[in-house]
Amino acid sequence: MFNKILIANRGEIACRVAATARRMGIRTVAVYSEADAGSKHVAVCDEAVLIGPAPVKESYLCGDRIIAAAKATGAQAIHPGYGFLSENAEFAEAVEAAGLVFIGPPASSMRAMGSKSAAKQLMEGANVPLVPGYHGDEQDSAFLHQQADRIGYPVLLKASAGGGGKGMRVIERSEDFEAALASCKREAISSFGDDKVLAEKYLIRPRHIEIQVFADKHGNCVYLHERDCSVQRRHQKVLEEAPAPGMTGERRRAMGEAAVAAARAVGYVGAGTVEFIANQDGSFYFMEMNTRLQVEHPVTEMITGTDLVEWQLRVAAGQPLPKQQSELAINGHAIEARVYAENPEKGFLPSIGTLRHLSTPDAVEFELGGSPGQPAAVRIDSGVREGDQISPFYDPMIAKLIVWGADRTQALARMAQALSEFQIVGLATNVAFLKRLVESPAFSNADLDTGLIERNAGVLFPPAQAAPATALALAALALVEAEKDQSSRADANPADPWGHARGWRMNGACQRQLSFADDYAAGTDAKAYRVRLAYHDWGWNLDANGVSERLELVKRDGAELSIRLGATAAHGSVWRDGDLFHVFTAGRHYTLAYNDPMAHAGEHEAGGGRLTAPMPGKVVAVMIANGAEVKKGQPLVIIEAMKMEHTIAAPGDGVVEEVLYQVGDQVTDGAPLLAFKAA
Incomplete structure (x- = not known):
């Protein structure tokens, strides 16, 4: 076994690999960009080496610098994680040529499966079912358009070298093909350095089911059952679970054996995932093989009682697989939710900022945990801490929340509860959306397909609801108590009633009127609230939302408040970020702007005359010229951010x-992109 490995990645997966290595007594070396100097993955590794500026092309994609760092620190092997160089055959060869071990499959396997089109040709020869489409090398736009017309719409365009949902477009009509192809190729070249695409028939209501395979250098190959990754937005996974609901033993065996056959066909070694698109009737088609560890690997670990990173290390060191196929039984059900810094109400636009407050449910970190034979109920894999930055340079994932249950019903309940305990302040997140998704009838009843989110938009994106009186009361009391704290400074005279921000008045009663407004990031439905407080000897009387009740502070511990509003007892925490009060109560998060109703970007842009950038990025296309007359909804400018x-x-x-x-x-975020005059 290795004594020291270098982890050629960052964030959550780098921390994940380091945790298993530490448990196995293996020292770790981190690499980091200038933007990641203070990051969590640098802190959890034994050593760290700076490899370049923030842009990935100048740091995490610089294989020569990474190999040099490994040799300089005495690392014997390199673990690539996922993304970045994990499926780069040239990098794998360079690692081996440098006398180091690449913790992954051979370069030949990566090349065979790295191109979606080449992989499909290989699978066709192995009699694995394929979706009708074009997977050849001809890339002339007119020819591709012709192929799409032949296949029949809707058609899915995919970057041949792609992954992670990037470089993918669904085309509903022939007349939309050219624009979609150009956009797909731009995104593909930016993300993968290769703009080659393939075209396939877009199946209606398909499920995305993948099989985890593992092979060693001794000829052993197994499948660790399946994961259902059907719930996606923008072709990127949101929720993953194992096993797949409704999977029969016969179908599981057929898909598993097909996945193993695919791995054997390319001489595979290590962890890999064979992805299938499945119809509702149970038929399935090969999509692609990811020659690396997947983001969603924890759900497989939870139901099989395995540590897949440990398996990777043992296989790379020449050891045989720790288990044979007959030993890989399914225990319970696991679900993973990807917690992102993004705004679901704005088309899942990534959010950038500082994690000013981060509180997560009680969980183990990285480990399988739990009692013998039973995983921990809740696990969190994360690469960030409170105070860290979510920057425009990298993926905006905050954490992976994984839960285990004896069955799917218990796992669903644990996921909903865990999401209700997440508290994040400083940027927009998808936590509330994930909770609605997990509790939605479609997901709860396992009515799964890749269009679930779009099909259930009415449930998942409901109209904004007014903040309840309890949330307003918590915000108001937090403000009043903070003012009292400020007045109780060390140099204050405790005997001076004028020096305290209490409700006492010499003549008359203290009346406070506070103004709040919803901070709905989507923009147009923000509601204003007038909160009136009247001071009495016993506390306050609150008048808000048509409610007039006695308000008492029962207990306060930092940001935690216990109150009584009339006959209702409530508890919550209130975190202030500038003029924004973040109220967490009853499993909900309310963001209230104090005394300064938020002006939402884009709400009045037609009248104001300027359209602004929704986030920092690079202009990749300008589709109009000065003086052009345009219609509502017409594309004007395209910005690339986070690929x-x-x-x-x-x-x-x-x-x-x-x-x-x-x-x-x-x-930059909010920069005016053009001057616009409404008709």
């Missing part, structure tokens, strides 16, 4: 007076 494209459309009919940025320009 995803975001289209800025005309808010109404009008004229573009001036384009302020050109292709290649970097823009």
